[in-house]
Amino acid sequence: MNHAIRADKFLLDADRTTWHDETLWFVREKRDRAVYAVPEFQELRELASQIKDHTLSRLDLYLQEFEAAAQANGVHVHWAADAAEHNAIILDLIRQQGATRIVKSKSMLTEECHLNPYLIQHGIEVVDTDLGERIIQFREEAPSHIVLPAIHLKKEDVGDTFHLHLGTEKGESDPQLLTEAARQHLRAKFLAGQVAISGVNFAVAETGGVVVCTNEGNADLGVNLAAVHIACMGIEKLIPRLTDLGVFTRLLARSATGQPVTTYTSHFTKPAAGKEMHIVIVDNGRTQQLGRPDFRASLKCIRCGACMNTCPVYRRSGGHSYDFTVPGPIGAILSPNIDMKKHRSLPFASTLCGSCTDVCPVKIDIHTQLYKWRQVLGEAGEIPASKKWSMKFMGRLLASARVYGLSGQFARQALRLLPHGLTHAASFNAWAVARELPEPPKQSFREWYQQQPKSVPQPQTPQVTV
Structure with a gap:
């Protein structure tokens, strides 16, 4: 099932689609106001981009430096080549503790590796402690x-979910009451958690520490109450020095939600007395992307979601239509690297308007990479036959001025003479389902131009004054 078919399902609910579109654009507008308040914001973007370019160019060295510094801090470092190895390492660490109850803060890497169902399958209770993540965990979505994992849901949807799982009153939709119910529910889970799992927003090679940014403080509460902290990070999360961190924290929250900074920016460098800290460093296709010169810059992504909030396709098709952990424009670049065949439709789910590139805090050329992926998919034969042959046909048509002119004449006559129900039939012209074509002109510009008198201007003799 490709992106367009999944998007059709989301579009069936026109009110929800409109609400989703407007809500994300509201977040985009908040981002703009936060950005305009910082005169040096563009300089920060350029500096962040250069720091990431530098880090990726020496990633092997910085990974070794990070490992050595972390181990010197008393942290256990583990390496995972792929999702299966990542999950196996974490299950082994949990079993070493004899634990059966896990609290987990938001981590897109663990979502990418499908850690939750893996642990549940092996008898481990996993509780997502981020409010949005807990909502969708209840709904098995x-x-x-x-950044906003439950943005596709309305407060009434959350009320129905909490009535089913937390016993709140049926029909309750007051956000404050629903949040309080979640707080009471999660507090007991925090106290019972034996192992805490977190993601990593940034890893500092110089110090061997990891930084986790949240607005709810759930990562801090989980880590400080549990005996063991497992931090899961992709190899691209590295930055060289602690002094580099301020550049990214000024960019991240402003780009994500329009805040000056996240409510909690937590540094985890070494385990507390009597506790353990583990860091699992994961590849899972990242070195393959690093080896693709045209797509290497996608690894600079700091997961702010700004490209999603501005993308006209994402806003109107919903995140689930991408069928990938990271949806939206940046996900459409990362996903074919993981599975080209499965995700071959995603680079085409874009207008190539460039708005995603304009808002990216680390200046990834997102729309350019989407265009390049289309070329790669075409050369690999991973595009539908209908698209392939229609593009070949259009290429030949546009290469001949005579054929192009004749086709224009035919199209204008057809639009005038054929019934509207035929020219705008969904089975024949999907483009016109939600659009109305303008009235066709009687002649093209080329035909009009050829009918105009061709007067040749006479050269004027310059007058010389003696």
Whole structure:
């Protein structure tokens, strides 16, 4: 099932689609106001981009430096080549503790590796402690956004979910009451948690520490109450020095939600007395992307979600239509690297308007990479035959001025003479389902131009004054 077919399902609910579109655009507008308040914001973007470019160019060295510093801090470092190895390492660490109850803060990497169902299958209770993540965990859904995982749901949907799982009153939709119910529910889970799992927003090679950014403080509460902390990070999360961190924290929250900074920016460098800290460093296709010169810059992504909030396709099709952990424009770049065949439709789910590139805090050329993926998919034969042959046909048509002119004449006559129900039939012209074509002109510009008198201007003799 490709993106267009999944998007059709989301579009069936016109009111929800409109609400989703307007809500994300509201977040985009908040981002703009936060950005305009910082005169040096563009300089920060350029500096962040250069720091990431530098880090990726020496990633092997910085990974070794990070490992050595972390181990010197008393942290256990583990390496995972793929999702299966990542999950196996974490299950082994949990079993070493004899634990059966896990609290987990938001981590897109663990979503990417499908850690939750893996642990549940092996008898481990996993509780997502981020409010949005807990809501979709109750509903057995995937996140639809990397920062706002439940953005596709309305407060009435949350009320129905909490009535079913937390026993709140049926029909309750007051956000404050629903949040309080979640707080009371999660507090007991925090106290019972034996192992805490977190993601990593940034990893500092110089110090061997990891940084986790949240607005709810759930990562801090989980880590400080549990005996063991497991931090899961992709290899691209590295930055070289602690002094680099301020550049990214000024960019991240402003780009994500329009805040000056996240409510909690937590540094985890070494385990507390009597506790353990583990860091699992994961590849899972990242070195393959690093080896693709045209797509290497996608690894600079700091997972702010700004490209999703501005993308006209994402806003109107919903995150689940991408069928990938990271949806939206940046996900459409990352996903074919993981599975080209499965995700071959995603690079085409874009207008190539460039708005995603304009808002990216680390200046990833997102729309350019989407265009390049289309070329790669075409050369690999991973595009539908209908698209392939229609593009070949259009290429030949546009290469001949005579054929192009004749086709224009035919199209204008057809639109005038054929019934509207035929020219705008959904089975024949999907483009016109939600659009109305303008009235066809009687002649093209080329025909009009050829009918105009061709007067040749006479050269004027310059007058010389003696």
